[in-house]
Amino acid sequence: MITITHYLVLSAILFTVGVIGVLIRRNAIIIFMCIELMLNAVNLSFVACAHYLNSMQGQLFVFFTMTVAAAEAAVGLAIIVAVFRNKETVNIDDINIMKW
């Protein structure tokens, strides 16, 4: 029997993997993909809670999350393209002009 705990733990694992990816990688695009992975993990827990509570709100909220993720991907990738045009790199160690 698969309970809600299975899905929530899977969601926690995916979120943790996303957090570790953001912390250890230096490529801005990979960091961005890890953020998408974290958003997906949260979506999974929304849908799992909606299913086990016989609710519809979780599924509806997933759409709003997806919209925000799409907007974030469009703007973020535009920023990465703009940075690459100025610096010729997407390694975040080189993008430190706003650091103190």
Place this chain on the structure above:
Amino acid sequence: MSEYLFYIVAAITVTTAVYLIFEKNPVFGALYLIQTMVSLAVLYILLEAQFVAAVQIIVYAGAIMVLFLFVIMLLNLDIKEEARNALPFQRIPAILMGIALFTVICIVIRSKLLQGKQDQYTTAYVQSIGNTKLIGNLLFTDYLLPFEITSILLFVAAIGAIMLAKRKL
């Protein structure tokens, strides 16, 4: 049957997610992330959220990941670039902190903090009307204002992306 399916798909999801964060080549990383999203769509079908599963494949695996692959190929990155790392000692503490975060989340899941009210949308009720029809009804009645604000958000994001990507303003 669906139990085995859950374990198999969950294993695929976690494996591809771990491959993503250790993959040197961003193109392969994007492909791993597409597989993660398709596996999540299978899990949504197991959770009887068919419309969300379809949207997941169309929007995430289709639109957003194609955008990522497009940008990766547009930038034409040097794979050796990644080898230069100013903070190599950050890796082990990061993994330890990730494990600590996972432990905290598991404690919260196991505690009785997460309680919810049962709603009326049981599986039989949803199947008698249809998942997509119910979501559409709710989106255009109870959630009309968030839906409209979402459209404004997408509009602003499209304008912002064009302005940022423009060479000369």
